[in-house]
Amino acid sequence: MIGVTVLSWGQICQWNEGYFLDAADDMRLLRAKALQAQEDMESAQRGFVSQGETASAIRRHVDRLIGRLSGRVQVCSDVMMALADAADGAWSVRSKISDCQQYAEQTGVVLDSHTGEVDENTAELAAQASSEAEYRALYGPIQARRSAAAALRSMVEETLTLAQEVHDDLVTSLKKLGDLDPDDRRRQGSTTHSPGLPNLPKKDWSVTETATWWSTLSDKDKQWLVDYHPEVIGNRDGVEFAWREKANRKVLDRLIADYEQKYAAGKKFIDDMGSQPYAGPALAREVQRHYQVMTDAADKLSHLRAVQRTLNKTADSHLVTLDLSGHSPKAAIALGDMDKADHIGIFVPGMGTRVNDKMEDYVLDARNLSIKAKNVLIEAGESGSVVTVAWLGYDAPAALGEDNFYKVAGTGLAQAGAERLKSFAEGIEASQRHHSGHDGHLTVLGHSYGSTTSGLATATVKHGVVDDLVLFGSPGSGVQSVSEYNLTSGTPYVSAVPNGDIVQKLGTDHTFGKDPNLMPGFTHLSNDSPGGTPGWSLIGRHGTDTYMHENSQILEDMAAVVTGTYQGAKP
Amino acid sequence: MGEEVLVVDGDLPALSRSVRNTRENYDARQPGDPLAKAGRGMPHTLGGSLCQRVAGVLDAEWDELATSLEDFADAIDEAQDSMVTTDSDVASAFSSIVERVKPAQDVPAVRHSIPRMW
Numbered sequence: 001m002i003g004v005t006v007l008s009w010g011q012i013c014q015w016n017e018g019y020f021l022d023a024a025d026d027m028r029l030l031r032a033k034a035l036q037a038q039e040d041m042e043s044a045q046r047g048f049v050s051q052g053e054t055a056s057a058i059r060r061h062v063d064r065l066i067g068r069l070s071g072r073v074q075v076c077s078d079v080m081m082a083l084a085d086a087a088d089g090a091w092s093v094r095s096k097i098s099d100c101q102q103y104a105e106q107t108g109v110v111l112d113s114h115t116g117e118v119d120e121n122t123a124e125l126a127a128q129a130s131s132e133a134e135y136r137a138l139y140g141p142i143q144a145r146r147s148a149a150a151a152l153r154s155m156v157e158e159t160l161t162l163a164q165e166v167h168d169d170l171v172t173s174l175k176k177l178g179d180l181d182p183d184d185r186r187r188q189g190s191t192t193h194s195p196g197l198p199n200l201p202k203k204d205w206s207v208t209e210t211a212t213w214w215s216t217l218s219d220k221d222k223q224w225l226v227d228y229h230p231e232v233i234g235n236r237d238g239v240e241f242a243w244r245e246k247a248n249r250k251v252l253d254r255l256i257a258d259y260e261q262k263y264a265a266g267k268k269f270i271d272d273m274g275s276q277p278y279a280g281p282a283l284a285r286e287v288q289r290h291y292q293v294m295t296d297a298a299d300k301l302s303h304l305r306a307v308q309r310t311l312n313k314t315a316d317s318h319l320v321t322l323d324l325s326g327h328s329p330k331a332a333i334a335l336g337d338m339d340k341a342d343h344i345g346i347f348v349p350g351m352g353t354r355v356n357d358k359m360e361d362y363v364l365d366a367r368n369l370s371i372k373a374k375n376v377l378i379e380a381g382e383s384g385s386v387v388t389v390a391w392l393g394y395d396a397p398a399a400l401g402e403d404n405f406y407k408v409a410g411t412g413l414a415q416a417g418a419e420r421l422k423s424f425a426e427g428i429e430a431s432q433r434h435h436s437g438h439d440g441h442l443t444v445l446g447h448s449y450g451s452t453t454s455g456l457a458t459a460t461v462k463h464g465v466v467d468d469l470v471l472f473g474s475p476g477s478g479v480q481s482v483s484e485y486n487l488t489s490g491t492p493y494v495s496a497v498p499n500g501d502i503v504q505k506l507g508t509d510h511t512f513g514k515d516p517n518l519m520p521g522f523t524h525l526s527n528d529s530p531g532g533t534p535g536w537s538l539i540g541r542h543g544t545d546t547y548m549h550e551n552s553q554i555l556e557d558m559a560a561v562v563t564g565t566y567q568g569a570k571p
Numbered sequence: 572m573g574e575e576v577l578v579v580d581g582d583l584p585a586l587s588r589s590v591r592n593t594r595e596n597y598d599a600r601q602p603g604d605p606l607a608k609a610g611r612g613m614p615h616t617l618g619g620s621l622c623q624r625v626a627g628v629l630d631a632e633w634d635e636l637a638t639s640l641e642d643f644a645d646a647i648d649e650a651q652d653s654m655v656t657t658d659s660d661v662a663s664a665f666s667s668i669v670e671r672v673k674p675a676q677d678v679p680a681v682r683h684s685i686p687r688m689w
Contacts, residue, residue, distance in 0.1 A: 007616060011614075011615055011616055014614050014615070015612060015613055016611070016612050017612060018612070019608055019609055019610075019611045019612030020609050020612045020613075022605075022608060023605040023606065023608045023609035023612070024605075024609075026600075026604065026605035026608070027602065027605050027606075029600070030600055030601075030602055030605065033596060033597060033600060034597065036596060036597075037593045037594075037596055037597035040589060040592065040593040040596065041589070041590070041593055043589070044585075044586055044589035044590065044593070047585065047586075047589070048582055048585075048586050049579055049582060050578040050579045050582045050583075052578065052661075052662070053661075053662035054578050054650065054661040054662040054665055055578060055582075056662075057662050057665050057666055057669070058586070058647065058665065061643060061646075061669060062586075062643075065636075065639065065640065065643060068636055068639070069597070069636070072632075072633070072636065075602070075629065075632075076602065079602065079605075079606065079625075079629075083605075083609050086609070086612070086613070086618070087612075090612060090613065167613065167616055167617070167618045168618075170613070170618040170621075170622075171617055171618050171621055174618070174621045174622065174625050175621075177625065
């Protein structure tokens, strides 16, 4: 029975994932030392060429010592991964505690920092009333307070439950470590490619665990993974982006070859059958099946070739996501070295985003933003590298008139996309911290439906990951109050052209969140742009050609936010 | 008369040097420090205090293996010094030295050392 100790709110408020992260990193170095010692002994054994009883006795002893060193490698590996898991858990707990504190502040209820008890604080409201009429008028606000208090109690309970799980997992890992003797540890680790650790990342690992595991691998191990398991590495958040790019390029080439072959085989079958007389329903069904394979292959090829074309024509482009699962293919292209970037801007497009017909345009938008941001840095007399990303990494609603267009009316796709975006952003943080010791300034820029996706992601992302948020042409912010965002800077930005954008504030407050253009707490960027499609257009001046037009003041302001140099007035 | 000594000249000193180098590299740091540090990330909890306790046990294991490496290098040196006329004599000398120092397989497992408090 592990959960014999029940954690208190006061206890978990003292948790600090930084200690676990540092300790996991120290343990990684220690593991490397033990592994080196084991390899040194193996090398010494190979160099020992004597024969006879003496030599045999010595060899037996060396074998035992190698085994014990291997056991130490296993211990270090186990402790390192347990600490990485605890670090990620403590990070999540700290983020949830902060969410609770923000919610209390936003709603006026009181959260006791020691006990976690929630006080409705209705006395404060009652004190404002001096007449019976005023008391009666307080009925609504008091009910709202009570609802907020109930909601906060659930949040506190949820946070304590998560903390208990994180704590008990750590205790279980340490207990398991104590239950294994050194020989068991050696056997456990002896069958893997990287001693003491699994060959491949486990499916349920967090980004911190993945980044910790990846940081123990040699370049040779990493190359082996890229060669033999590129589909596992290419989209795995927490893995270095330079290696993700190598893996995804390999997958891209392989998929293009596979689908070309499928298309050719289907076409040949249908062509061959075309010259034959009708041979019954069974053959007709077979023709139908081949036709389906052929059209599916053609569709996939259109997406894959768009990615390939964009990469070929864009300098310093890196394929950091490639995923054919889900409703439509997903991809993300970064313009520069993500692992060492000082400023990163993730551009999240919206409705109608399809890799096959939008990737080139959006990479061009990202390129415009990147060029502008670099100029802003030069003009400000500051140094630093800038990387922008065209992130087509989620299933966006279809464009007007297409099959799944109705999904634009709901936030289901935005919520699913927010999960993916959140993981991608946390992967950047974990990857930079583990692999280059960097902590780049990260801005998420969401357009249209992508702004709701970005808002929802920023409200649930771990603290310290997203520094700034820019929403433009937004149907809804994804939140009811800016305090729900987990932003390092604490200030989100919005841009909305004054007229002609029919998607702005289109969503209902309840589902899409409030209109960022009208919400208190948003900093308003310029709404001045020469771009957009004037005259008759179903979406009016909503497209990125309005907001990310290379000569617009809006783009200039976005570039200033991305580089952390924005000087305009804040609320 | 025992069989001929088959130990190649220079083999034992080379092995001894390698073992001592290994020991020095291996023993430069211990696992206790990181674990103790981790314990501060979750203060006043069972998990936090368990980090501290396991740190002590791992350090002891770490030390014990470092000592075994040192003793092994010493044993090789002594065997080299006491090299006599036959291989079986050298083997016997080596074995007696290894027996005299702590046997390699006699390692206290961590499970005996952590108080069962969960």
